[in-house]
Amino acid sequence: MKQAIKSKVVQAYELGAGTKMEVELIAKGKIVITDAGYELFSQEAVNEKGEIASAGDFFKLSSTGEPYPNDRKWFWEHHQHLTGNDYLQSGTPLFIWQVGDPVSEELLYLLNNEKLHLNTDNDECYFEAELWGTLLNAKKDATIVFYSIDRDKLGNITDIQFNFVAKTEFERDYQLL
Secondary structure, eight states: OEEEEEEEEEEEEEEEOOOOHHHHHHHHHHEEEEETTEEEEOBOOOTTEEEEEEEEOOEOOTTTTOOEOOOHHHHHHHHEEEEEEEEOOOOEHHHHHHHTSSSOOHHHHHHTSSSEEOTTOHHHHHHHHETTTEEEETTTOOOOEEEEEEEEESOOOOEEEEEEHHHHHHHHHHHOO
C-alpha cells in the first residue's frame, strides 16, 4: 500500500477558545454550536449535517475555506505549537488508498465491516462513510488516509481510523513516499 507524508506549518484553531476565525465561521454558518458541541461543515459534509467535534478539539481550513476538525489528542500528538495559530504538523508517514490502487486488506476491512461504502455509479459522492459523527462523502478522485490501523495479536485488523482528503488538498498538502 502507498504511503504519504504531510509535514508543514499549518494554522489551526481550538474550538471553544473564541478565536477571531471561530467567531467568523460561526457567523457564516460554517461552524454551528449544538447541544453536543460543534458541527463543522467541511467540503465532505453532506445532508446538511456537519462533522461533530467537541470544545478543545482543533480545526483547520481547507484551501476552499471550509473548516475540518482534528481530535484534540491526535492534534497534539502530531503538531508542535510555534506561535499564535501556527503549528508544525509532523511528517509521520501514513498509509493511503486511491481509486486505481490494488485492493488492500485495509480497504477490504472497511468495506466488509460497512465502515465505508462505494457509490460506484456516482463520481461526485463515490466514497461514503460515517466519520466525525455524520455521513461524509468524497469524490472518486479523493484519497483515503489511514490515521491508525489497530491489529490483534494475530495481526488481524480490529479497527481503522481514516478520513477522506479531497484531491486538491492531497496534492497541496501531501507528498507520496
